[in-house]
Amino acid sequence: xxxxxxxxxxxxxxxxxxxxxxxxxxxxxxxxxxxxxxxxxxxxxxxxxxxxxxxxxxxxxxxxxxxxxxxxxxxxxxxxxxxxxxxxxxxxxxxxxxxxxxxxxxxxxxxxxxxxxxxxxxxxxxxxxxxxxxxxxxxxxxxxxxxxxxxxxxxxxxxxxxxxxxxxxxxxxxxxxxxxxxxxxxxxxxxxxxxxxxxxxxxxxxxxxxxxxxxxxxxxxxxxxxxxxxxxxxxxxxxxxxxxxxxxxxxxxxxxxxxxxxxxxxx
Numbered sequence: 001x002x003x004x005x006x007x008x009x010x011x012x013x014x015x016x017x018x019x020x021x022x023x024x025x026x027x028x029x030x031x032x033x034x035x036x037x038x039x040x041x042x043x044x045x046x047x048x049x050x051x052x053x054x055x056x057x058x059x060x061x062x063x064x065x066x067x068x069x070x071x072x073x074x075x076x077x078x079x080x081x082x083x084x085x086x087x088x089x090x091x092x093x094x095x096x097x098x099x100x101x102x103x104x105x106x107x108x109x110x111x112x113x114x115x116x117x118x119x120x121x122x123x124x125x126x127x128x129x130x131x132x133x134x135x136x137x138x139x140x141x142x143x144x145x146x147x148x149x150x151x152x153x154x155x156x157x158x159x160x161x162x163x164x165x166x167x168x169x170x171x172x173x174x175x176x177x178x179x180x181x182x183x184x185x186x187x188x189x190x191x192x193x194x195x196x197x198x199x200x201x202x203x204x205x206x207x208x209x210x211x212x213x214x215x216x217x218x219x220x221x222x223x224x225x226x227x228x229x230x231x232x233x234x235x236x237x238x239x240x241x242x243x244x245x246x247x248x249x250x251x252x253x254x255x256x257x258x259x260x261x262x263x264x265x266x267x
Contacts, residue, residue: 007035008242013087013138015039015079017070017127018097020047022198023146026230027094027237029055032062034238036092039083041068043097070097070123076130089138092241093131095124095145098164104156113160120164121171128175132186140185144240145172147190149256165192169252176250187249189240194256195219195227223258 014031018024020042028040032055040055042048045067052065064086069075083090098120101112124145135141150158151165169190176188195201195218219227236253239245254260 007033008238008244009092010035012036012091012141012241013039013083013089014092014094014241015041015083015090015131016094016096017041017068017123018043019051019065020044021051023193023196023230023233024094024096025051027096027234028052028063030231030234030238031092031094031241032059034242036241037061037087038063039079039087040065041070041079041097043067043069068097070095070127071118073126073130076126080130080134084134090131090134091138091141093127093135093141093143094237094241095127095143095168097123098146100158100161102157102161103159105159108159116160116164117167120161121167124168124171128171128188132175132179132184135186136184141187142241142245143172143175143186143188144237145188145190147172147192147252149192149194149254149260151190152192152252152254152260173250180249187240187245189245189248189251189253191233191236191240192252192254192256192260193228193233194222194259196233197227197229201227221259222256223261223264226257228255228257 014036016024016028019028019040028038028051032038040048040051040063048065052063055063066079066082068079101116128143145168147168148165150162151169155162172188172190179186215227219225233255236255
């Protein structure tokens with residue numbers, strides 16, 4: 001993160017939800033490495049602060065952190081006001097906060113269903129709704145919503161999660177067209193990764209077997225034969241955050257090793 005190197009998002013201000021761990025932490029660090037100043041928000045204040053501290057150790061003043069329940073309107077207002085007061089605007093919003101709960105239609109409890117929709121869908125609604133005026137006043141920018149391959153493909157074992165991520169996919173398109181229609185110069189795209197080596201995969205390892213065995217089982221489902229590293233996804237996020245993707249909006253950025261391309265029979 002050398003200050004002498006001009007990065008792909010040099011000078012941009014980014015807000016990352018769920019930035020305390022997993023893909024959110026990796027994204028915050030990568031955005032900072034490419035020149036952005038970042039606000040790391042998370043429900044877990046300690047992990048958000050750890051992410052910001054790791055960035056500031058290399059590039060002092062490039063990151064701040066905040067406790068943030070992404071399902072709460074007032075928390076969003078506070079974080080956006082903090083972003084404005086500390087950095088003077090907002091260019092990139094990464095709606096990354098989310099949870100994953102498995103279950104089919106018969107086994108899924110309604111309380112789990114509601115929790116998934118609240119955290120994975122409502123948080124994106126509030127983020128986009130409340131961030132748009134800040135981004136518009138900053139001259140435009142990029143909203144990046146983390147969805148999933150199960151937001152595209154059906155899966156009987158991920159009813160609630162798949163429904164939530166499909167909603168994010170549809171919401172993204174609606175917001176993209178709204179911003180284009182009003183000439184806000186704000187783009188909105190969704191990212192659809194398959195299995196990533198993050199804590200979200202813990203529910204698979206908890207079901208039995210070692211981490212190595214679980215990763216091998218999941219990798220066998222992917223045509224390219226590997227589950228994703230966080231960098232496989234954060235490079236896509238950097239592209240969407242940068243001016244390189246200036247004509248890309250309402251799109252699905254799929255990073256899945258060929259999973260959604262169709263069935264590939266065994267050799």
